[in-house]
Amino acid sequence: MASLVKKTKKPALQPLSFHSHPTMPPPPQTTLSTVLHLVLFLLLSSTTTAISTSQDTSDLEQDCTNKWIHIRDLPPQFNLDLLKNCSEYPLFDNFCSYLSNHGLGQKTYNDSHSWYRTDPFMLELIFHRRMLEYPCLTSDPNLANAIYLPYYAGLDSLKYLFGPAVNSSFLHGLDLFHYLAHQDSESIWHKNFGHDHFLVMARPAWDFCQPLSNDPPIFGTSLLELPEFYNVTMLTFEARAFPWQEIAIPYPTSFHPSNLALFEAWINRLRRTRRSTLMLFAAGGGISANPNVRRSIRLECDNSTNVSLNGSITMKYAKLCEFVDCSNGICEHDPIRFMKPMLQASFCLQPPGDTPTRRSTFDGILAGCIPVFFEELSAKKQYKWHLPEEKYEEFSVFIPKEEVVFKGLKILDVLMSIPRAEVRRMREKVLEMIPRVMYRKHGSSLGLRSKKDAFDIAIDGTLQRIKSRLEDSA
Incomplete structure (x- = not known):
């Protein structure tokens, strides 16, 4: 199936790369x-x-x-x-x-x-x-x-x-x-x-x-x-x-490095990655006729190609919004489906679903993608040990879902109004948060255990x- 890391002769020094094998059969069941x-x-x-x-x-x-x-x-x-x-x-x-x-x-x-x-x-x-x-x-x-x-x-x-x-x-x-x-x-x-x-x-x-x-x-x-x-x-x-x-x-x-070299190689890759998409939404749902934030995101993303942009934004982003359909759990055990597009996006939208929180929040952080939250129970009021509440404005964007669903606030307008220098600072803060939200592999090296x-x-x-x-x- 898909691989998130390509083996190289010097994995500690070479950038990690994606490659996919869509024709390979699913992994065998554990006996x-x-x-x-x-x-x-x-x-x-x-x-x-x-x-x-x-x-x-x-x-x-x-x-x-x-x-x-x-x-x-x-x-x-x-x-x-x-x-x-x-x-x-x-x-x-x-x-x-x-x-x-x-x-x-x-x-x-x-x-x-x-x-x-x-x-x-x-x-x-x-x-x-x-x-x-x-x-x-x-x-x-x-x-x-x-x-x-x-x-x-x-x-x-x-x-x-x-x-x-x-x-x-x-x-x-x-x-x-x-x-x-x-x-x-x-x-x-x-x-x-x-x-x-x-x-x-x-x-x-x-x-x-x-x-x-x-x-x-x-x-x-x-x-x-x-x-x-x-x-x-x-x-x-x-x-x-x-x-x-x-x-x-x-x-x-899905990211569990076993030594410091592998971890640092991933961080270095994130710093070099070109973000050609402004915002990304990886999820299922959003097809209900009833007003809800996921539906609003899907509609805005579908209509994003019709948005007129000034020259600076057009030069920076080849795509305004990308939707990765993860309906029916198809992304759950196949991280390449969402990690590769997350690597190309500046902002990852994290609306609530059946419950306020999402695993995708942490997938996005691991991809260096700035999270966009729509209610405080999605993260700010949850992970106080790992994502200190007083630092949220440094690494994330908050847009009240009521403003989007009932008052017509456009997410694209909010994100495009953030200066580029601020986006770069926020992404650097996201990279700093990565060790705090990943679970390294058991038996990892002493160097990685220092983080x-x-x-x-x-x-x-x-x-x-x-x-x-x-x-x-x-």
Whole structure:
């Protein structure tokens, strides 16, 4: 299929390039033996890492002050066993092929160095794998500043959302609570009643906040409505407007470099890329007859060829607007469909869809494309650890969707009014944000580990949040 990175003799120095292979068949599905091999590796890695990183050395203690994390030893029914059911939810997807490379998915092409067919719903597995190499693990929960629960909440929710337990969604998470509270001989849970615990949920929070009183149930589970988990910090793709326990962290994209040279080669390519398109919209939808921002964007993009421009704009942009149709999920595991046009665009439009946030926001940032938001819940009120709220005007554009849909404001007019020098400054800020929103590959080189990525920032934020909550509860 398509490849995002072309192999060269000196990948660290040569620019990365795209090439496509549209006639190649789709990647083969991961077999059960591959899944079992992954399960075995995770089990062995968990034991080895916990022992090796709990060694007492003065240097390590100094580096890990207030950063010690203990990984709870959960029965496999809460994580690894869930991977065995990868083909049992046809209404959702057969996600067996996305389990390879510890959740990163298969490479986009055999010679690809950094690009994978990553499914965002595999973040729980990706995060677990990265936790196993976290440098400040301790096998003693009494010495830990935080407790990580390797519970694949999103994967466990599938049986309530698409499987046999669809009418019992209020039960989601109760088995885990009973294990933590009643089978915990060391009282790890009771020590702080969950205030020091955290887990990852690879779905928007809206999928977990169905009221317990709903009968019959609607789509979603009630995990976030269970009082038993009110004290636990939940890391999820998208938080509610007034979250009590959840914090939003970036969607995983397809870019997972393993060393600093590959990362810097990509950044250098972004700086050299000629942006021949003013704005790009990569998405599905927008065909409804009812007024909405996606429909307005589609109509404006379709009519953009009829817009008269002054000479300076015409010289800079060969195309005013490009629409990349990603209907029916065709772009989800084929990043070349949207990354190549994103590389050629100055601005990437990020309107809300079924929920306010989009993975495309982070795809666009990785392409050096300045994001254009239409409501604050799409990013500004979500990713405060990774995209600091006070910096949004430096790297993004905000256009209220009501102005576009009901007052006839043209997006092209807004974007064309931004001076070129300001566009260049904004793009440079976008490039600076890239390390903060990417998930580098597990086992990456020391040089790349010096740049904090989305995982590192999520851990730092979680530790600080837990510290504050423990101080408040005390």
